[in-house]
Amino acid sequence: MIIEAHELVKSYGGFAALRGLSLQVPEGSVFALLGANGAGKTTLIKILVNIIAPTSGVASVLGTDSREIGPPLLAQIGYVSESQSLPRRLRVEEFFRYLRGCYLHWDRGIEAALRRQLQLPSERRIGALSHGMRMKMALACALPFRPKLLILDEPFSGLDALVREELVTGFLQRAPETTVFLSSHELDEVERIATHVAFIDAGQLLFQGSIASLTAHAEPLLPTDATPGPRRAALRDVFIAMARRARAQDAVTPP
Amino acid sequence: MIRPIMRKDWSLLWPLVAIAIVLQISLAWFAHSSGLFGGELAPRELRRPLTVAWFAAIGALVVAVVHQDPIPGADQDWLIRPLPRTELLLSKLLFAVLVVCGPMLALDCARVLAAGFSLSAALPVIVYKEVYLLICFVIPVMALAAITATMAELLVLGTTLAAIFAAALSLEAWLLGAEHCPTCDSGVSWIQHVLQHAGVLVGAGVVLLVQYYHRRTAASRALAVIGALALVFGQLPWSVAFGIQRWLAPAPHAAQAIRFVFDEERSRAPQQESVAAGSLPPSTRRSTAGAAERYFERHGPARTAPVLFQLPVRIDGLRPDELLLVDRSDVALLGSDGTPRYRGLNPGELNPPGPVHSADLALMQAIALPARVYRDLGAQQLPLRLDYSITLMKVRGQHVISAVDGVLRTEELGACATRPDEGGSLIQLRCQKIGLTPFCIGVTARGPADQNNPEVLQCDPDYRPYLPTLTDALNRFGVDVPIRDPTGLTHYPLEAANIRTLQLLIKVYAVQEHAVRSLLTPRIRLIEASMSGK
Numbered sequence: 001m002i003i004e005a006h007e008l009v010k011s012y013g014g015f016a017a018l019r020g021l022s023l024q025v026p027e028g029s030v031f032a033l034l035g036a037n038g039a040g041k042t043t044l045i046k047i048l049v050n051i052i053a054p055t056s057g058v059a060s061v062l063g064t065d066s067r068e069i070g071p072p073l074l075a076q077i078g079y080v081s082e083s084q085s086l087p088r089r090l091r092v093e094e095f096f097r098y099l100r101g102c103y104l105h106w107d108r109g110i111e112a113a114l115r116r117q118l119q120l121p122s123e124r125r126i127g128a129l130s131h132g133m134r135m136k137m138a139l140a141c142a143l144p145f146r147p148k149l150l151i152l153d154e155p156f157s158g159l160d161a162l163v164r165e166e167l168v169t170g171f172l173q174r175a176p177e178t179t180v181f182l183s184s185h186e187l188d189e190v191e192r193i194a195t196h197v198a199f200i201d202a203g204q205l206l207f208q209g210s211i212a213s214l215t216a217h218a219e220p221l222l223p224t225d226a227t228p229g230p231r232r233a234a235l236r237d238v239f240i241a242m243a244r245r246a247r248a249q250d251a252v253t254p255p
Numbered sequence: 256m257i258r259p260i261m262r263k264d265w266s267l268l269w270p271l272v273a274i275a276i277v278l279q280i281s282l283a284w285f286a287h288s289s290g291l292f293g294g295e296l297a298p299r300e301l302r303r304p305l306t307v308a309w310f311a312a313i314g315a316l317v318v319a320v321v322h323q324d325p326i327p328g329a330d331q332d333w334l335i336r337p338l339p340r341t342e343l344l345l346s347k348l349l350f351a352v353l354v355v356c357g358p359m360l361a362l363d364c365a366r367v368l369a370a371g372f373s374l375s376a377a378l379p380v381i382v383y384k385e386v387y388l389l390i391c392f393v394i395p396v397m398a399l400a401a402i403t404a405t406m407a408e409l410l411v412l413g414t415t416l417a418a419i420f421a422a423a424l425s426l427e428a429w430l431l432g433a434e435h436c437p438t439c440d441s442g443v444s445w446i447q448h449v450l451q452h453a454g455v456l457v458g459a460g461v462v463l464l465v466q467y468y469h470r471r472t473a474a475s476r477a478l479a480v481i482g483a484l485a486l487v488f489g490q491l492p493w494s495v496a497f498g499i500q501r502w503l504a505p506a507p508h509a510a511q512a513i514r515f516v517f518d519e520e521r522s523r524a525p526q527q528e529s530v531a532a533g534s535l536p537p538s539t540r541r542s543t544a545g546a547a548e549r550y551f552e553r554h555g556p557a558r559t560a561p562v563l564f565q566l567p568v569r570i571d572g573l574r575p576d577e578l579l580l581v582d583r584s585d586v587a588l589l590g591s592d593g594t595p596r597y598r599g600l601n602p603g604e605l606n607p608p609g610p611v612h613s614a615d616l617a618l619m620q621a622i623a624l625p626a627r628v629y630r631d632l633g634a635q636q637l638p639l640r641l642d643y644s645i646t647l648m649k650v651r652g653q654h655v656i657s658a659v660d661g662v663l664r665t666e667e668l669g670a671c672a673t674r675p676d677e678g679g680s681l682i683q684l685r686c687q688k689i690g691l692t693p694f695c696i697g698v699t700a701r702g703p704a705d706q707n708n709p710e711v712l713q714c715d716p717d718y719r720p721y722l723p724t725l726t727d728a729l730n731r732f733g734v735d736v737p738i739r740d741p742t743g744l745t746h747y748p749l750e751a752a753n754i755r756t757l758q759l760l761i762k763v764y765a766v767q768e769h770a771v772r773s774l775l776t777p778r779i780r781l782i783e784a785s786m787s788g789k
Contacts, residue, residue: 049335085330
């Protein structure tokens with residue numbers, strides 16, 4: 001397993017963002033973490049890359065306790081987040097130059113190909129880029145050092161269909177040997193690229209497994225009038241059904 | 256990894272660096288072009304706001320470089336890059352050193368060369384000054400920047416800390432009264448400052464380490480608040496500070512012969528009546544109450560004017576080439592068993608005020624007691640004890656310079672020049688020196704026929720053994736020597752002489768020893784108008 005989380009709890013004052021969450025991400029998979037807004041996806045991801053520490057529980061990433069993650073391991077992890085704060089006054093070219101110096105192994109061929117393919121304007125300041133362009137740039141910065149693990153936090157959020165398509169076809173296909181762990185509530189794209197999924201709601205894991213096992217697992221939960229259809233519909237229906245059941249259980253279980 | 260981070264910061268911050276350097280160059284230019292006598296008024300007026308702007312610019316620069324990769328928060332790009340924390344911290348520190356201290360060092364070197372001083376002699380002082388600025392300004396500002404993510408946050412935090420500091424000062428003054436800052440405005444205040452600077456440096460270092468290695472912003476902010484409170488309440492007692500100063504004195508037994516004596520003979524002559532300073536008209540109060548009145552205005556509760564009286568005293572054992580400075584006096588009214596019924600700081604000065612330069616002077620020691628003490632103990636016959644902390648100074652060197660257009664360059668004084676003022680009533684002596692300047696000099700105008708005006712003494716006690724300023728390696732000092740009174744009220748022996756024939760004899764006084772002495776009076780009744788010692 002490339003990521004293993006065990007009984008993770010994260011509390012902010014009286015609010016529990018994660019409530020005993022356990023998770024395993026197999027090596028080589030494209031693992032999609034699905035959940036509604038506020039489900040705890042970003043919190044989990046920030047724990048996995050040691051930006052924040054869990055209140056309790058343990059997570060290991062690439063075989064290392066997440067709290068011990070330092071520069072050597074970060075050199076093997078690509079991370080892109082919707083909320084990532086980039087130096088706005090720096091030009092695109094300057095930012096790439098800065099990153100080249102930060103990594104011991106930086107493939108300038110991959111960098112050039114990605115910049116060409118994503119049509120990133122070298123002389124434009126990062127602050128002057130549109131949201132979509134900025135996300136493309138962040139994604140293009142996450143591959144040239146050939147990470148073993150790519151963590152993407154809501155990479156499709158706020159992007160139009162064309163840009164999403166570019167990312168799915170152009171970007172992720174360039175990292176065939178990389179395990180991808182992505183969080184999203186955009187089920188359409190996830191369904192196309194994920195090999196494994198996990199549903200979380202209110203800081204708890206509802207399901208994790210391969211896409212193939214999902215439908216079978218979820219069959220009893222689906223409403224009887226739900227017609228078997230394409231996988232896309234099933235993923236949405238399953239997610240909604242699981243979330244409703246979990247919330248209903250929460251409502252009857254005293255805290 | 257240091258290089259890419261610095262290069263990135265340079266790409267983002269070079270305009271601010273350029274502004275800071277332009278301000279530094281302007282300041283250096285004004286300082287140089289104003290010469291020894293201060294130059295024209297307009298550029299002189301510009302220098303102060305420029306200095307403030309320069310400090311603001313270098314402060315903003317230090318904050319900005321830290322804020323390029325802020326510590327608080329969870330969305331910063333650097334958190335997910337393989338940047339060792341040590342290298343991140345070092346890159347910020349190195350950037351600040353290079354863009355703040357580097358240009359300053361170059362400009363200071365240019366200035367001392369332009370002023371005609373040797374670079375090899377000046378370089379250690381200049382480097383020392385840059386290190387001092389780094390320790391006392393750059394690193395603390397870096398620490399404040401490390402516990403904030405934006406300039407707005409820093410302003411809010413800085414304002415909060417300043418408010419806490421001010422409230423603590425006020426509380427301390429209310430709780431401790433006169434002793435809330437025992438070394439303030441004295442020659443030994445540098446010891447307190449060194450401790451404060453060391454405390455700030457250690458605190459800033461801890462904050463930087465906690466932030467860069469553990470990112471515990473709440474704990475670091477709490478530490479900053481504790482530091483602000485410690486700055487206020489961590490005051491050295493006078494006895495400790497003066498004890499350290501005594502230990503540092505160069506000639507430990509030089510003041511052995513010095514004695515303070517109650518002058519009984521003069522006490523039998525009619526004396527000035529004791530007065531409540533609050534009842535005197537303002538002009539009289541200024542002349543008689545002086546420092547004591549000001550002291551109680553600052554340190555005492557409202558509307559409790561001190562009761563002032565004067566004791567005739569004499570100082571024995573002072574040699575002609577020596578000066579005595581009274582750093583502090585404490586007054587105690589003793590009970591019959593010798594224990595103090597009252598003991599407190601005496602803000603009253605020796606009269607005539609200033610350094611004592613002759614054992615023949617008929618001195619009066621002003622004593623100021625709180626009205627409450629006077630009311631409770633004034634009718635009783637009690638001995639009074641004065642405990643003095645004193646500094647003995649001795650002439651270390653003498654130099655002569657023409658009174659008009661004189662030029663003098665010595666190791667002790669640096670570069671000096673003279674000129675008369677526009678009215679021809681004063682001779683202005685101005686000097687600039689690398690590093691520490693003498694804090695006590697006496698200047699005597701001498702005529703061609705062995706006639707002298709009285710010596711003008713300028714002593715502003717500051718016993719620090721290190722460079723005193725944050726902003727300038729070249730320090731200035733000077734004395735105005737009166738030769739005639741345009742109003743005609745005062746007559747000087749040399750006022751009729753041709754000013755071009757006059758010379759100035761400059762005596763540089765240096766500390767010999769810091770000592771403590773006591774003076775015990777016979778039993779006295781305070782409410783009696785004359786200090787008869789009955």
